[in-house]
Amino acid sequence: QTVVTQEPSFSVSPGGTVTLTCGLSSGSVSTSYYPSWYQQTPGQAPRTLIYSTNTRSSGVPDRFSGSILGNKAALTITGAQADDESDYYCVLYMGGGISVFGGGTKLTVL
């Protein structure tokens, strides 16, 4: 069974830039997987950031961007702010109607 991989944790300084990645235990991520990204703070519902690799959801600031970097999908946050401290999840579409979440990355801003 294919596993979607994410860094368990990451830290960034205020104002800095960080890139989180989303990979596959076997194979490369491409746009055909329609990678999407979600932000979640404790006790809250997820918020959609990016879908279809690099399309920002409504109201999402352009500090958040999505791309394919090498064999992974990537979420880049530029000019990190304190309220970016959250859990970030990616989702890959595996075909046949099936989507799989990554395990999530806990981002610390300090």
Added chain:
Amino acid sequence: EVQLVDSGGGLVQPGGSLRLSCAASGFTFSTYWMSWVRQAPGKGLEWVANIKQDESEKYYVDSVKGRFTISRDNAKNSLYLQMNNLRAEDTAVYYCARAAVWGRSFDYWGQGTLVTVSS
């Protein structure tokens, strides 16, 4: 404004059943795929099920196949998840989500409803 309101969660014994509902407003419900996503306590998100606009296609994560049924009522702008033969590992917050890009991602989320399976 798009709104999704989840309801129907609660405490149920192992082997029991529960039906979750999601009331949608602020968009043309009948033109979107819809999904259920869950999150066990302290764990990550897990996609559970998708349903096409006309119910002609339904998909499930392997762990719930044969036990859960996703359905919708476009006249009532409502999404449902019938959960049977519940197990302790089904304990989670269940989120209704509007699916985007033909069901390949999610763009709007409900607030979630907690399902606890315990004796």
